[in-house]
Amino acid sequence: MNPTTKLSVNINKVALIRNSRGENLPDIIQVAKDCQRFGADGITVHPRPDERHIRIRDVYELRPVVHTEFNIEGYPTTAFIDLVTEVKPEQCTLVPDPPGVLTSNTGWDTVKYQSFLREVIQEIHAAGIRVSIFLNPEPDKVEAARKAGADRIELFTGPYAKAYAAAANGPQNFELFNAYKETARRALQVGLELNAGHDLNLQNLKFFKLHIPELKEVSIGHALICDALYYGLENTIQMYKRLLS
Template identity: 55%
Template sequence: MTKLSVNVNKIATLRNARGGNMPNLLQVSSDIERFGAQGITIHPRPDERHIKYNDARALKSIVTTEFNIEGNPNQKFIDLVLDINPTQVTLVPDAEDAITSSAGWDTIKHHDFLKDVIATFKAKGIRTSIFVAPKVAIIKNAAKIGADRIELYTESYAENFSKATNETEKHNAVSAFITAAKMATTVGLGINAGHDLSLDNIQYFKKNIPNLLEVSIGHALICESLYFGLENVVNMYLNKLK
């Protein structure tokens, strides 16, 4: 079964809108685990507009499943991850003012930088994943720089799948990701995926991607929970990922 890691950034965004502690990020995260999710993901940004650095430290003490911290590895982020020592760190090349992640790493161009950062995390026993587009050369080099996993950046899949009107178009939406996943397996990388995955498109993606270990889902899951309830939605994802 592919593991579901729930990104709780949007819970923090809602809390921060009123400046108090409602909803309680720690309680919601614990509940998400209790509902069956196998991981909690956060993506702290330098401006702390949703997840705050103190949230990351507080979550470490209550998360009992896998704890995944995403972000651009500037020195402040590196220090945070080394201090918390989560299960996994996912390196994402987002600009400081980015609304959301919009690109994967060029693991060839940034080979030396990423190799050094990964070595730093792996020295503390932290599993390291690299956020990448489904490009064979990029994935081959992710293995060369020492990554344990890749996280496939699935925005293009989600966009094209939403427009598909027949099986051929659905397959075209996922075909590059199938090729990428096969290459990742060949070079010994674990496979995660995330970005714009939803109840509408997750099952088809899971069915077609070999050796998919984990998906990280936040925005869509929280939006869907407004209609169906958080516990129901977590279990709806788990059923589609079996």
């Protein structure tokens, strides 16, 4: 029997809707409470320097109400590290996004940036926080992630989602998917746990979980919030959780 994978709901898109009107509707804090009440195993936020969705103030206000698992994603600037070590989420996910990027679109080159990542991870570990590194399906980058001190890798599933959408009955780009499986296998071999995220949805999630059952957690935001417009937030969270059980 495959182990159950936890679902962390990324609420950035909810904040984006709120910010479009300049008021507090929808209420981010209430949404986080409701997501957990509806079955989410965690809440993810990705505060960016321009605060176009989640704001720094939101991160501080969310900490007391997230009783499942709080995951803060971001590029490790000095300001970001200071925020994370002060708020103390259960997990920090490091992404290599430059400040102006629209959304995360690649993983770390853990070989090139190993020394940088090691220093950052040591500082975050000192605050008692688990660290996950955003990684492309590149098996040769796994060992460097371990040497940098990461606890987990988060498989960047954007390319997988595109391949799945382009095929009729599951991904036909087997070379790509084999790279995901090999990256996962190597991570487990060296003692790293597995997360996944980006463009996972109700159509492609089951296949990914079926073939990489060791996933500890998936972080899903954009697709889940879009689905909630049709199915309702509570029902949508349960639909995703069923695919992960």
